[in-house]
Amino acid sequence: MSASQRLLRLVKYRSLWTHVRRKVTTWSPVGAAFNAKPFRRLDLVEKNVGLFGVPELSCPEGFQAATQTALKNTELLLHRACSCSPGVETVEYFDQLSDGLCKVADLADFIKVAHPDPAYREAAEKTCIDIGTVVEKLNTNVELCKSLKNLLDNAEVVAELDPDTKRVAELFMFDFEISGIHLDDKLRKEAVALHVKLLDLNNEFLIGSHVPNRIAKSAIPKHLQVLFASDGSFIQIGGLHADSPDDLLREIAYRIYLYPNADLMECLEELLKCRYKLAKLVGYESYGHRALKGTMAKNPVVNRQAVTEELMPWDHPFLSGVLRAERYNIEPSLYSPYLSLGACMEGLNNLFSQLYGVSLMSEHPGAGEVWSEDVRKLAVVHETEGLLGYIYCDFFHRRDKPHQDCHFTIRGGRWCQETDQYQLPVVVLMLSLPHPTKSAPTLLTPGMMENLFHEMGHAMHSMLGRTRYQHVTGTRCATDFAEVPSILMEYFATDYRVISQFARHFETGQVRLTPQNEESSVLKDKLADRFTLSVFHQPLPENMVARLCESKKVCGAADTQLQVFYAVLDQIYHGKPQNRSTTEILKEMQEKFYGLPYTPNTAWQLRFSHLIGYGAKYYSYLMSRAVASMVWKQCFVLDPLNRDMGERYRREMLAHGGAKEPMLMTGMLQRRPSMEDFVDALVSELNPNFETFLMDSES
DSSP states (O other): OOHHHHHHHHHHHHHHHHHHHHHOOOOOHHHHHHHSOOOOOOOTTOOOOOGGGOGGGGSTTHHHHHHHHHHHHHHHHHHHHHHSOSSHHHHHHHHHHHHHHHHHHHHHHHHHHHOSOHHHHHHHHHHHHHHHHHHHHHHTOHHHHHHHHHHHTOHHHHHHSOHHHHHHHHHHHHHHHHTTTTSOHHHHHHHHHHHHHHHHHHHHHHHHTTSOEEEEGGGSOHHHHTTSEEETTEEEEOSOOTTOSOHHHHHHHHHHHTSOOHHHHHHHHHHHHHHHHHHHHTTOSSHHHHHHTTSSSOSOOOOOOOOOOSSOTTTHHHHHHHHHHHHHOOOHHHHGGGOBHHHHHHHHHHHHHHHHSEEEEEEOOOTTSSSSTTOEEEEEEETTTEEEEEEEEEEEOOTTOOSOOEEEEEEOOEEETTTTEEEOOEEEEEEEEOOOOSSOOOBOOHHHHHHHHHHHHHHHHHHHOOOSOGGGOTTOSOHHHHTHHHHHHHHHHTOHHHHTTTOBOTTGGGOOOSOSSHHHHHHHHHHHTTSOGGGTTOBOOHHHHHHHHHHTTTTHHHHHHHHHHHHHHHHHHTSSOOSSOHHHHHHHHHHHHTOSOOOTTOOGGGGOTHHHHTTTTTTHHHHHHHHHHHHIIIIISSOTTOHHHHHHHHHHTGGGTTSSOGGGGGGGTTSOOOHHHHHHHHHHTTSOOHHHHHHHHHO
């Protein structure tokens, strides 16, 4: 055979091989939906159903109409809640009040940060303000509070309430109390004024904490200027550049990004003073005591212990990453080909199917139902219970979209007495993943994959809960318990028995080797002379997964110590006034609880945006991780796909949302953990697995 004939034959084989690869896949429907670009039908007569299927929201002006409808229904329900006889009906009216306002406010809260159209964002922002004002008025409505108090003060009626109804009634009363409902008119007005002031301060600090700092270009070396955003004769530094291998770059970014902003410092100082004043006004020792009521922690307690290190603050993130990569060879590019977005979604679908009998089914959204064309809609369907709810997946990066991974509740689940049906929950998962390319689907790093599993844990908490009241649905529970389901999912994401079911190479794992016809059989035989076909359907090797798990323990103690420092600082800020600046407090706490030296003329606390959403509750991440660790080791480590254990987990923990006190949901552990148990669980996470070393040596 001549050289030209051989070349022609090879081209023919390659052409056919490409055809086979394009036409034959082994992805499930949900996997295929996320590994392909979304197909949008062009239907000029298709009716715009509005965002999330809400007809009014087919245009920005619809937010005003939706708000007016909600406020009109609020007036009607307010009258009913104030005039009904004490009993279950009272709590149901309260929950309907909450549900009617939350369905509009929660949706608007998401749209104001996620919608690409400024007109929608502005309309949603106004709705949030309007609804927020009404909520503040309801929380200080004396007649409404009196109706609930009449119920809770009636021992005979309370004795007849089911546990969920009693719990929800107490939670509503707590909302009244922290708003100062029990105060006289003068003090109650003062409490309302503090609430309003705090809303403004919270917003000011949250926005300011993300604003870049500027410095003249001439102040830093020329070869580093190109690594920052340019603003005329200035450069903007909007982050710490913690992953940069350049020591000088990391130091410059740290010093400038954390340089104190006088206005923001004043905002934080005033915010903390207002929180303390409000807490004292409504009867608490400090804001921390107010914030922790009803949580697993109960009360703020700080144990002061010192550590010492020989690093600078800007070194830790980079050097720990280098150590992990060098010791365990966990370069993300080695893992990403096995972790296409479609494969990971397929893995989640398989996991939920085996644990709960639940499937994720891709649905085509209606016209105007989603805010961006790359948003996917999933129906969550149980094998016997049917449709449980909907998850909208806003996974891809786009301009002006927040660069954060988070879960939004759009509509909470509840039993509707008025329709005798269950109101299905609706949530959004927001990530910031790269778009697929012509040659490859979206490929995830191990960190991205873990984050996906984490956020899906929140979503399934909402989907699998079947609470009677929306006030306690899904993630509407104690903050230090809300992260347990999501952190538990991280354990599944790094267990080889789970990963091996879905992590396969996006190219080689996509081809069926079973001959489809005589021609493809001949092709397979001929290509076998030139290629090793054993690579096809190749899963992610077990030793790579083991190395990834062990790499997290490198500098793990320092990482945990950093979280302890953050949690302690948060508690001290929200305790009794210290009569010194927040920077002085930070300096002392950093030396006591973290050990790395404080850098003069920096104010890291001004970038600590968690002070807003997690004020006095930042410790929740550590406590939730401890509980998740205990649940994993006691219930799933032997068999992560055990259906009986999955059903028990749903029954004991996920189903209740916030309808049970967190400590009462530890029935999953069959004991009530002590603080020592929480600490032991966190420490045990740092213990090395020597089987990994043996596995690597055998490889």
